[in-house]
Amino acid sequence: MKDLKNYIETNKDRFLQELFGLIxxxxxxxxxxxxxxTACAEYLKKSLLEAGVDKAEVMPTxxxxxxxxxxxxxxxxxxVLVYGHYDVMPADPIxxxxxxxxxxxxxxxxxxxxxxxxxxxxxxxxxxxxxxMVKTNQLPCNVKFMLEGEEEIGSPNLExxxxxxxxxxxxxxxxxxxxxxxxxDIPAITTGLRGMSKVEVEVVxxxxxxxxxxxxxxxxxxxxxxTKMLADLFDENNRITIPGFYDDVIEISAEERAAMAxxxxxxxxxxxxxxxxxxxxxxxxxxxERTGIRPTLDINGIWSGYIGEGSKTIVPSVANAKISMxxxxxxxxxxxxxxxxxxxxxxxxxxxxxxxxVLPGGQAYVSPIDMPxxxxxxxxxxxxxxxxxxPVRSGGSIPIIATFEKVLGLKSILMGFGLEEDAIHSPxxxxxxxxxYKGIExxxxxxxxxxxx
Amino acid sequence: MKDLKNYIETNKDRFLQELFGLIxxxxxxxxxxxxxxTACAEYLKKSLLEAGVDKAEVMPTxxxxxxxxxxxxxxxxxxVLVYGHYDVMPADPIxxxxxxxxxxxxxxxxxxxxxxxxxxxxxxxxxxxxxxMVKTNQLPCNVKFMLEGEEEIGSPNLExxxxxxxxxxxxxxxxxxxxxxxxxDIPAITTGLRGMSKVEVEVVxxxxxxxxxxxxxxxxxxxxxxTKMLADLFDENNRITIPGFYDDVIEISAEERAAMAxxxxxxxxxxxxxxxxxxxxxxxxxxxERTGIRPTLDINGIWSGYIGEGSKTIVPSVANAKISMxxxxxxxxxxxxxxxxxxxxxxxxxxxxxxxxVLPGGQAYVSPIDMPxxxxxxxxxxxxxxxxxxPVRSGGSIPIIATFEKVLGLKSILMGFGLEEDAIHSPxxxxxxxxxYKGIExxxxxxxxxxxx
Numbered sequence: 001m002k003d004l005k006n007y008i009e010t011n012k013d014r015f016l017q018e019l020f021g022l023i024x025x026x027x028x029x030x031x032x033x034x035x036x037x038t039a040c041a042e043y044l045k046k047s048l049l050e051a052g053v054d055k056a057e058v059m060p061t062x063x064x065x066x067x068x069x070x071x072x073x074x075x076x077x078x079x080v081l082v083y084g085h086y087d088v089m090p091a092d093p094i095x096x097x098x099x100x101x102x103x104x105x106x107x108x109x110x111x112x113x114x115x116x117x118x119x120x121x122x123x124x125x126x127x128x129x130x131x132x133m134v135k136t137n138q139l140p141c142n143v144k145f146m147l148e149g150e151e152e153i154g155s156p157n158l159e160x161x162x163x164x165x166x167x168x169x170x171x172x173x174x175x176x177x178x179x180x181x182x183x184x185d186i187p188a189i190t191t192g193l194r195g196m197s198k199v200e201v202e203v204v205x206x207x208x209x210x211x212x213x214x215x216x217x218x219x220x221x222x223x224x225x226x227t228k229m230l231a232d233l234f235d236e237n238n239r240i241t242i243p244g245f246y247d248d249v250i251e252i253s254a255e256e257r258a259a260m261a262x263x264x265x266x267x268x269x270x271x272x273x274x275x276x277x278x279x280x281x282x283x284x285x286x287x288x289e290r291t292g293i294r295p296t297l298d299i300n301g302i303w304s305g306y307i308g309e310g311s312k313t314i315v316p317s318v319a320n321a322k323i324s325m326x327x328x329x330x331x332x333x334x335x336x337x338x339x340x341x342x343x344x345x346x347x348x349x350x351x352x353x354x355x356x357x358v359l360p361g362g363q364a365y366v367s368p369i370d371m372p373x374x375x376x377x378x379x380x381x382x383x384x385x386x387x388x389x390x391p392v393r394s395g396g397s398i399p400i401i402a403t404f405e406k407v408l409g410l411k412s413i414l415m416g417f418g419l420e421e422d423a424i425h426s427p428x429x430x431x432x433x434x435x436x437y438k439g440i441e442x443x444x445x446x447x448x449x450x451x452x453x
Numbered sequence: 454m455k456d457l458k459n460y461i462e463t464n465k466d467r468f469l470q471e472l473f474g475l476i477x478x479x480x481x482x483x484x485x486x487x488x489x490x491t492a493c494a495e496y497l498k499k500s501l502l503e504a505g506v507d508k509a510e511v512m513p514t515x516x517x518x519x520x521x522x523x524x525x526x527x528x529x530x531x532x533v534l535v536y537g538h539y540d541v542m543p544a545d546p547i548x549x550x551x552x553x554x555x556x557x558x559x560x561x562x563x564x565x566x567x568x569x570x571x572x573x574x575x576x577x578x579x580x581x582x583x584x585x586m587v588k589t590n591q592l593p594c595n596v597k598f599m600l601e602g603e604e605e606i607g608s609p610n611l612e613x614x615x616x617x618x619x620x621x622x623x624x625x626x627x628x629x630x631x632x633x634x635x636x637x638d639i640p641a642i643t644t645g646l647r648g649m650s651k652v653e654v655e656v657v658x659x660x661x662x663x664x665x666x667x668x669x670x671x672x673x674x675x676x677x678x679x680t681k682m683l684a685d686l687f688d689e690n691n692r693i694t695i696p697g698f699y700d701d702v703i704e705i706s707a708e709e710r711a712a713m714a715x716x717x718x719x720x721x722x723x724x725x726x727x728x729x730x731x732x733x734x735x736x737x738x739x740x741x742e743r744t745g746i747r748p749t750l751d752i753n754g755i756w757s758g759y760i761g762e763g764s765k766t767i768v769p770s771v772a773n774a775k776i777s778m779x780x781x782x783x784x785x786x787x788x789x790x791x792x793x794x795x796x797x798x799x800x801x802x803x804x805x806x807x808x809x810x811v812l813p814g815g816q817a818y819v820s821p822i823d824m825p826x827x828x829x830x831x832x833x834x835x836x837x838x839x840x841x842x843x844p845v846r847s848g849g850s851i852p853i854i855a856t857f858e859k860v861l862g863l864k865s866i867l868m869g870f871g872l873e874e875d876a877i878h879s880p881x882x883x884x885x886x887x888x889x890y891k892g893i894e895x896x897x898x899x900x901x902x903x904x905x906x
Contacts, residue, residue: 030763090765096661118694153763180667198764207728208549211878212777213647213849217749218740220733223774224683224752231684234677275660280673280804287671296670299677300767301758306775310483310606311651311812312543313777313850314753314878321676322759324665324766336748351733358766396666397766425664425767 001149008437014092015435015440016111018047019124022086023113026102028065029087029153037064037149040086045069046128048129048306052134053145059165061157064149069167071134073376078451079142081410082130082172083400085151088115089425096427110430111263117431119425122417124176125185125436129443138278138444140451142287144171148400151178154198154360155400167275173373174404175446177439178225179278179416181356187381189374191403192292192393195327195336197234201344203229203319204353210315212356217316220351221305226319229347229354233297237283240297240325242343248330252293260288261391273421291395293297295336326397333361335400336385362399367413372453373413380415380445384438415446456898460585461890468604468893469564469886471500472577473557476566482517482540482606490517490602493539497580497600498522504580505587512618514610515601521621524587525595526810531594531904533865534624536853537576537631538604540624541568542878549880563883564898570884571877575630575870576600578889582896591897593904597624601853603632607651607813608853615860624824627857628899630892632847635716637888640834640895642827643867645745645846647852648780648817654681654773654797657806663768666746667884672768673804676757679772682800682807686750690736693750693778695796701783705746718842726874744848748789750778779850786814786852799882815852818865825906826866833868833898837891868892868899 008015026032027040038058045056049067054122056069062089072079091101091114099105104113111121127147133139146169150157162169179190205222206215235241252260265288271279290296300323305316325340327333341356348354367374369391381389394414401412417439423429463470473813479485480493491511498509501522515538544554544567552558557566562573579598587591599622601611609646615622628689656751659668688694705713718741724732734743743749753776758769779791780786794809801807820827822844829858834842847867854865876882 030765031761043885048663088764089761090760090761092492092761093662108785113613144796166470192615196666197764198766200764201533205729208879208881209546210727210750211849212749212753213649213779214847214873215727216751216777216779216848217747218728218732218734218743218848221751223755224687224750228687228754230677230686231681231783236682274663274668274672276658276672276804277806278803279671280802281671291667291669291673294670296665297677297759298665298669298674298766298768299680299764300665301760301769302680303756303760305752305754306543306545307754308543308545310543311653311775311777312483312753313649313651316754317752319755320760322764324669324764326666326669349733350731353730353863361765369759394667395669395671396664420667423661423669425765426661428661435572447844 001448003136004132004444008440012437015128015144017395019121021121022124023104023115024102025314027087028090028147029150030090030193037087041065041067044086047127047406048145051131051305060280061161063072063157067147068146069145069228070143071139073139077141078263079144079171080447081169081174081448082126082142083174083176084126084147085119085149086123086147087152088118089152090119091428094364095104099427102146103130105178106433108434109434112428112430114429115421116429117418118429119178120150120438121431121436125177125439126212126443128440133306133447137254140447151398154362159407160398162404166408169408171410174410174412176412176414177416178398179396179414180418180420181416182390184237184419185385186417187321187385187389189377189389190394190416191369191391192329194395194397195333195362195402196397196399197315197325197327197333197340197361198359199323199324199337199340200357200359201321202355204317206315206317209317212313212315215315220349221315222319222352223316225349225352226304226321229344230299230321231418233345239282244339245336248332249295249328250330260292261286263288285364293328293392295325295327307453326395327364327367329364331364333363337361362397365402365427367411371411373411373450376449377413377415380442383445384442415421454591454901455896456589458898459475459587459892460589464515465890468581472574475573475577476557476568477555480540480602481543482603483543490513490540494518494520494602497539500580501598504584514614516610518602519611519614520598520600522598523596524592527595530594532624533900533903534597534599534622534627535564535579536627536629537579537600538572538602539576540602540605541573542605543584545805546880551881552700559886560898562887564882565881567859567882569882570871570875571882572631573891574884578630578892579896581893586897586900587823590905593900597622604851604853607815611853612856612860615857619861620821622861624863627863627865628808629815629865630869631851632849632867633871634869635843637872638838640838641869642830643704643840643847643869644820644822644844645782646818647848648784648815648848648855649850649852650778650780650814651792651812652776652790653810653812654774654776657770659768660769662770665766665768668768673746673802674768675772676769678802678805679757679774682797683752683774685800689722691842692735695792696745697792698789701785702781703783710742713745714739732816745846746781748778748780748784753777777849780817782817782819784817786816790814813852816855818855818858820864824864826864826903829902829906830866830868831903833895834896837895
């Protein structure tokens, strides 16, 4: 790839301003406005047309639209299907942001904004890497872009859209940047993603909030009951007590665990960065194992009763919680959600009514490290970082990746440039400029290597 | 008392309109506006002056003002000190109200509004009963009014105010209507009130909300931890597990429990009214015992993480809960709050930081049934209801009542006209017109009987 570094250097300010334009549209899929989603999709369509695709479309779904674009230079050449998502997580708690979440700001070499990394920053690297290859006449493959607006809410409409457009989406591999590296100078390719089951639970007690003096202690308090039911989901070893929950978990061999344990990791630095005195999780597993090879259950939100200033001495009528479970390969997200529902409803005491709503989830994913696209990614990183990337099992979930394999029959290559310090999903999400530009530099090498295989 | 029924009949519409004026001022002590509290106090001052007191004042405290008024007809006569509170509970959840909480509306013979009963409706009966006695020249005692604006937040400033004005407040008994009856036609005098300890707890985990995929299962989730810590506050018999919690509880004799059990009560009707399949509470005790003679612990509010629409798959940074404990005679509220704090901080796992804030509480109260004022109240009820009121131990707390005994050396007579159906502290609080007018009728008889003793 000729002129790569120079092209990036010459255009880097424009790349950044274009990314800022994308970030400024508050495309929050959970509770945001449809018009913002559409505006964001249109912005990407325009960007891709300017970058050099043959055609680009904002295609409707039952939810937010998908941006589809392609450049077919020769049907006999290999085709790379780039996936990314333009929707972002909500920005609250908003008061913890040092600068407004949708006003990108560069401080100490980092872009601070919601979506700076996840996934606007990372998907935009692909648009700009593509632009470089087109403008310098070095594009070695056909390219298709599929950028969705519902990843953060579990991609509820993308599977149907893929089924409908299966022919249009034919490709040799899917390329995705929505994951992370080991450290600033240690690249990684994510070979495993956890699946996810999500549920929302509601515990209803008396038909109205009651005076805690006149009724407290005689009527089941749904907040008291919910806390007990949630606490009982764990045993004393922090194992999840839902019957059958671990049935399909593939236990990893001692050798494989030993190999994984060689990845550089400092528990002390990890705890210090999070300001915690000690870590906590399933007994018998390390921090990286807990997020990499073990399933987990987290309360994402809980609310009941009076939560304003001061006090209100009531027995609340209702208590609610949002819960997500991260799953490992072979655990089926639909089955696990149903196991949760069955268990939670069965253990509910008679004095309350319990309702469990299952939300869209996703399957776990594993990709082999001996396929050509993996090797191409490995070589691309070696060119820009001077070292072979480490294959890692991520604790995160991109549920649609498993769906792509099912519907399109395609494996995905997860070339991520994120770091834990980027605080995706948290206040003050960031993405450093160095990784943004290094991503734009690495991606063309992947095309070059993949085309040659 | 001559002309009593006739006076009420002639003036009943005016009484109601005057009460509505009082209710329309949204005097919420927990989170309301100071100017509304002052406006409410001024409204009462004007009402009492019009009713015939010699003097009335809105007296400042460190918090909301106290309305003090008096009519001294003869220093040698007995003096009744009327206590009430003009502050009300917050009105949320506001969307569950059928009519706006501060726009009183009469439907099916009931006033619907926040404060309709607690305590604006009940305290205003005293103003109007007093008016009747003054206007018809039948007042048989000296009368003092002490109406505060912070009862619902634990009367944090009234004790100091009482200490400061101890001489001014000299009286023979305190008369209060802030409690209830057994049924519409079965009067009751409350002889016991539960004390209260209140705390707010905060569990802090990582220093920011984290991605539940990348960190879930490896970092303590404060919502998971809080639910466990709260659940562990109860054993399998629904007894509170805080060490020492029951130490000072006076166990009631089997005979006394048998006597109390004779009060008319239908568990079926109770459950049906609350729309619950079954009751729930400390093993070995009945519903009335659970609220009357046993201490209890309720989560009044709990919140953590993402509680908006949709989902946000995070490990929250913080989890909080508001908790109230209702106490029985001999349990000290300060001691119990400290026991809670000590226990909760001790059992906190190292992976989180736990903070317990103790809020103002109050002592439990018991009044003997052989004192003259009790007998006078008994006779007053007999005249209007045709039957002897039942002495009851209420599950509620009016913390200041125990303080009055300590600071002023005065017992209180709790002549309440409320019913459970009034839904005090809940949406659609109500007070029926019949009990409002019957209260105004009963109170003058108390003065007559008490003066004669």
